[in-house]
Every structure is written in structure tokens, then in C-alpha cells.
Amino acid sequence: MDSSMHPYRSVLYIPGSKERGLEKARDLPTDAIIFDLEDAVAPDAKAAARATLVEALRQGGYGYRYKIVRINALTTEWGLEDARALRDAGADAILLPKVNTPSDIDNLSDVIGTDLPVWTMMETPVSVFNAREIAAHRQVTGLVAGTNDLIKDLGCRVRADRMPLWASLQMIVMAARAARIVAVDGVYNRFRDGDGLKFECEQGRDLGFDGKTLIHPAQLEIANTAFAPTNSEIELAGRQIAAYEESRASGQGIAVVDGQIVENLHVVSAQRILAKAQAIREMAAE
Ligand SMILES: CC(C)(COP(=O)(O)OP(=O)(O)OC[C@H]1O[C@@H](n2cnc3c(N)ncnc32)[C@H](O)[C@@H]1OP(=O)(O)O)[C@@H](O)C(=O)NCCC(=O)NCCSC(=O)C[C@H](O)C(=O)O
Numbered sequence: 001m002d003s004s005m006h007p008y009r010s011v012l013y014i015p016g017s018k019e020r021g022l023e024k025a026r027d028l029p030t031d032a033i034i035f036d037l038e039d040a041v042a043p044d045a046k047a048a049a050r051a052t053l054v055e056a057l058r059q060g061g062y063g064y065r066y067k068i069v070r071i072n073a074l075t076t077e078w079g080l081e082d083a084r085a086l087r088d089a090g091a092d093a094i095l096l097p098k099v100n101t102p103s104d105i106d107n108l109s110d111v112i113g114t115d116l117p118v119w120t121m122m123e124t125p126v127s128v129f130n131a132r133e134i135a136a137h138r139q140v141t142g143l144v145a146g147t148n149d150l151i152k153d154l155g156c157r158v159r160a161d162r163m164p165l166w167a168s169l170q171m172i173v174m175a176a177r178a179a180r181i182v183a184v185d186g187v188y189n190r191f192r193d194g195d196g197l198k199f200e201c202e203q204g205r206d207l208g209f210d211g212k213t214l215i216h217p218a219q220l221e222i223a224n225t226a227f228a229p230t231n232s233e234i235e236l237a238g239r240q241i242a243a244y245e246e247s248r249a250s251g252q253g254i255a256v257v258d259g260q261i262v263e264n265l266h267v268v269s270a271q272r273i274l275a276k277a278q279a280i281r282e283m284a285a286e
Pocket residue numbers: 012013014015020021022024025036039040121123145146147148149150186187191215216217
């Protein structure tokens with residue numbers, strides 16, 4: 001599959017220290033994995049987790065799942081060694097936490113080179129203000145909302161509707177869309193609350209995110225469903241494209257489907273829906 005078409009409906013964090021999770025993920029229906037060396041790993045377990053993760057990646061077996069490694073920030077005592085150990089370990093991308101400015105990514109490039117894609121955590125107020133420049137960095141291919149850290153730094157309330165985060169979430173999506181890269185929403189901490197997760201997934205989808213970061217396998221199906229085109233969206237997209245082609249053939253610039261106009265820009269959206277559905281089908285067949 002063309003990597004630019006890869007779906008990111010579900011992006012599952014797995015602590016690098018948890019061998020059972022690293023093993024289990026080889027069979028989980030997750031579009032991408034974030035192998036975590038940062039907040040999910042206790043300070044005295046960092047070195048062992050790094051070695052465990054390098055070995056798991058060497059063994060492979062993660063199939064179609066996009067493999068992202070979240071290292072510790074380079075300003076920590078573990079970051080530099082993480083970057084050195086992981087740059088050639090077989091990951092598809094490195095995820096850098098606590099990014100504030102594009103120069104943080106340049107510092108990482110100095111260690112890992114400029115070929116390996118970099119994703120960035122968007123989890124500080126400064127990163128949100130600099131979102132456009134961070135997303136435009138030549139090595140950055142994905143943004144991940146770090147909503148727990150954002151809530152901590154903003155000093156805002158945790159609300160079910162996430163109102164205090166709306167501005168930040170929209171800035172992250174806008175920056176990603178302007179740079180044509182991936183944007184993934186933050187985690188839902190109450191991992192046994194399916195209804196709450198469904199609400200947040202649908203909200204993130206409606207805001208424009210490609211998918212959601214997750215912390216437990218029980219969350220996968222809800223995210224995979226919420227961020228996939230529905231059958232009725234696929235069916236409507238097909239009819240819109242057909243109707244538009246027909247109207248163009250008869251010299252018209254506009255078609256009407258189900259009482260709504262269809263112009264060339266709507267055709268672009270319809271084509272995107274069909275391409276995403278196709279990419280999901282291809283991935284499932286791998
Ligand atoms: C939250 C957990 C600690 C819960 O773990 P546990 O109590 O073991 O759950 P279960 O017993 O229900 O697990 C059932 C089986 O599923 C496997 N499992 C659990 N979680 C994962 C996972 N994430 N990936 C793969 N497999 C997983 C268990 O091993 C069980 O398997 P089996 O033995 O076959 O029954 C735990 O889920 C967990 O640690 N989750 C990840 C937490 C994490 O990564 N946090 C950091 C990322 S979030 C973050 O940092 C936020 C961001 O930076 C921000 O600022 O917002």
C-alpha cells in the first residue's frame with residue numbers, strides 16, 4: 001500500500017517495558033502502534049525497556065501496522081541514548097515528546113539523520129502556537145495531540161465535551177492539513193468506558209483527525225469504526241462522483257444528488273472517502 005494512504009484510525013500505545021503487550025500487538029487490529037519509552041515507562045525501567053523494544057522490533061511480526069517509537073525528550077537523561085538505539089531498529093517513525101519548536105526536531109535529526117520520518121507530540125501550549133512551523137518541518141509526517149499534558153499545562157478542567165481543548169485540537173488539525181500530514185487525537189483515559197470513548201472518537205473525527213491514540217486493546221474496535229467511512233457515506237460518494245461525471249459530460253458544472261449540489265470540490269471529498277475505504281480493505285487483506 002502507498003504509505004501516504006495508510007489509515008491511522010487506531011494508534012495504540014504499548015509501554016516498551018511490557019513484553020506481553022509487545023507480543024500481543026502482533027495480532028491486534030490496530031492501524032499503528034506507538035511503542036512507548038516515555039511516560040508509560042518508569043525511570044528505573046527505561047534502559048531495560050529500550051533493550052526489550054529494540055529486540056521486539058528486530059524480531060518483527062507487526063505486519064501492516066505502522067511502527068512508531070516514542071523516545072524520551074532529548075533534554076532528559078534517556079533521550080539521546082533512545083534516539084541512538086532506535087534510529088536503525090526498524091521503526092517507521094520516531095515520535096518526539098514535549099516538542100516546542102522546529103529546532104527540537106533539528107536536534108533529533110542531528111542524531112537520527114534526516115531520512116527517518118518524525119512525528120511530534122503536540123502537548124505544550126508553545127507547541128500549539130508553533131503548530132504550523134512544526135508541521136511544516138521537512139522531516140515531520142505526523143502530529144499527535146497529547147491531551148493529558150496539555151490539560152496539565154493549561155490548568156484547565158477535564159470536561160466530557162473537551163471544550164477547554166477545542167482551540168488546541170483545531171490548531172493541531174489545521175497545521176497538519178496545511179502541511180498535508182497525519183493528525184491523531186489524544187487518548188481517552190477511562191479505558192473501560194466505551195460510551196465515553198465513542199463520543200470522543202466521533203468528536204475527533206468530526207474535527208478532522210485521522211484517528212485516535214489508544215491505551216488498551218478494548219478501545220480498538222470503537223476507534224476503527226468511528227474513523228472509517230460508513231457504508232452510507234461510501235454509497236453516497238459513489239453516486240456523487242457518477243452524477244458529477246454525468247453532468248460534466250452534458251456540459252454542466254454542477255450535479256444534484258439527494259437534493260444537494262455536487263461541485264468539483266465535493267467530488268474531491270467523495271474520492272477521498274472511497275480511497276480511505278479502499279485502503280482499509282487492502283490493509284485488512286494483508
Ligand atoms: C492501562 C493498562 C495499565 C491496563 O493494563 P491491564 O490491567 O494489564 O489491562 P488488562 O488486564 O485489561 O489487559 C488485557 C490484555 O490486554 C493486554 N494489554 C493491555 N494494554 C495493552 C496495550 N496498551 N497494548 C497491548 N496489549 C495490552 C494485556 O497484556 C492483557 O493481555 P493478556 O495477557 O493476553 O490478557 C494498560 O492497558 C497499559 O499499560 N496501557 C498503555 C498505557 C500507556 O501506554 N500510557 C502512555 C501513553 S498515554 C500518554 O502518554 C498521553 C500523552 O503523552 C498525553 O500527554 O496525553
